[in-house]
Amino acid sequence: MWGGRFAGGPSAIMREINASIPFDKALWRQDIAASKAHVDMLGAQGIVSAEDAALIADGLDKVAAEYEANGVPENWDLEDIHMTTESRLAELIGPAAGRLHTARSRNDQVATDFRLWVRDAMDQAELGLKQLQVALVSRAGEHAASIMPGFTHLQTAQPVTLGHHLMAYYEMIGRDRSRFADARVRMNRSPLGAAALAGTGFPIDRFRTAEALGFDGPTDNSLDSVSDRDFALDYLMAAAQCSLHLSRLAEEFIIWASQPFGFVTLPDSLSTGSSIMPQKKNPDAAELVRGHSGRIAGCLTALMITMKGLPLAYSKDMQDDKPPVFEAASLLALSIAAMTGMVAEAKFRTDRMRAAAELGYATATDLADWLVRQANIPFREAHHITGSAVKLAESRGIALDQLSIDDLKAIDQRIDDRVYAALSVEASVAARCSHGGTAPDEVRKRVAQARVALGLE
Ligand code: ARG
Secondary structure, X not given: OXXXXXXXXXXXXXXXXXOOHHHHHHHHHHHHHHHHHHHHHHHHOOOOOHHHHHHHHHHHHHHHHHHHHHOOOOOHHHOOHHHHHHHHHHHHHHHHHHHOOOOXXXXXXXXXXXXXXXXXXXXXXXXXXXXXXXXXXXXXXXOOOOEEEEEEOOEEEEEEEHHHHHHHHHHHHHHHHHHHHHHHHHHOXXXXXXXXXXXXXXXXXXXXXXXXXOOOOEOXXXXXXXXXXXXXXXXXXXXXXXXXXXXXXXXXXXXXHOOOOOOEEOOHHHOEOOOOOOOOOEOHHHHHHHHHHHHHHHHHHHHHHHHOOOOOOOOHHHHHHHHHHHHHHHHHHXXXXXXXXXXXXXXXXXXXXXXXXXXXXXXXXXXXXHHHHHHOOOHHHHHHHHHHHHHHXXXXXXXXXXXXXXXXXXXXXXXXXXXXXXXXXXXXXXXXXXXXXXXXXXXXXXXXXXXXXXXXX
């Protein structure tokens, strides 16, 4: 394709280090679509004849059909998907194929193909995350009033509801969806027609090709068009942040499924056994989601460092943009699917959760709040009085509401037996009715809004 000025061919090492076809063959659909948009425009503008344009378009369809049926052949001499397709086109239709690359460079071609691919990946991530939200909301609705311990420092803090806990992930995943959606809006401009770096003297119509490929319009600077990989970095950033959320959710399932917790029974379909310990059921899928988040963050780091310090415009370093994006996309899709299945099918052991919420003095704050409200004691003092009650109960190995009224009065005279009503875990969650709080009615309200937002109502 470019041998005219060379006396010798590339060495074996050159061929191998140069070849991107082993991975960029994944772009074949985008490459065909972009070439068809380009040649249609060349024909419409009279840059190539209508006959040649039709011949090329038809030939591209034939190449696509071959790829579909047999896969993309990997010939390192042809370097990448762009040259592989053009070379096969030439075999099929003859010299007219040579007119396809008029007013185009592989630099704008690869930027266009890759954008189209990343745009699809953003859409797929968004769709997958929406399904995860559907699963979260449906389980949260079931468990709007199921009580579990809430933790800080992984120490029992205050009772919350399982529905509230699951809806926290609904919020996180919502932000992830919006990150993909924002990135999509920002990236949806067509670099096609920027040519190698400076634009072209041919009377091309960049608006036409942009529209044909579903872009909102062409990019506005040819140098930026061929050297910009922000869209890939935006995708990886959104993917990395999303995978952090998925790994936190995965971690919760891992902890909850452990025997001392016993809050959840994981679906058999997303667990594995042990080859030596017959009793084992391991949360491997969740652990791999937790692990994959590290790899996805690595993909983001890899591309950031590839792009750092590159002068304008295209440099071959940028060929290395694709493997991290492809890797992150497949890891993310698997992670989303695994967590969606886990949320949808997990058996929550609400009896164990409720029993755990009774332990660890989770309603101590409720006692302090009661002292503030009923006895008009400043919160700091109420905190101290409650601490003494916890200390006494702990020394006897009993719960707060198992202390007798005489014991409580011995700690502070102002306590009376109305306090017991405030010390149950039900009273505790019901009391937390501030906007966004864990009270079952608040959770139901948020679940209802979410169901509308997801189009379930
Ligand atoms: N295989 C290349 C890539 O993926 C295509 C662009 C080549 N451009 C060039 N000037 N060598 O980045």
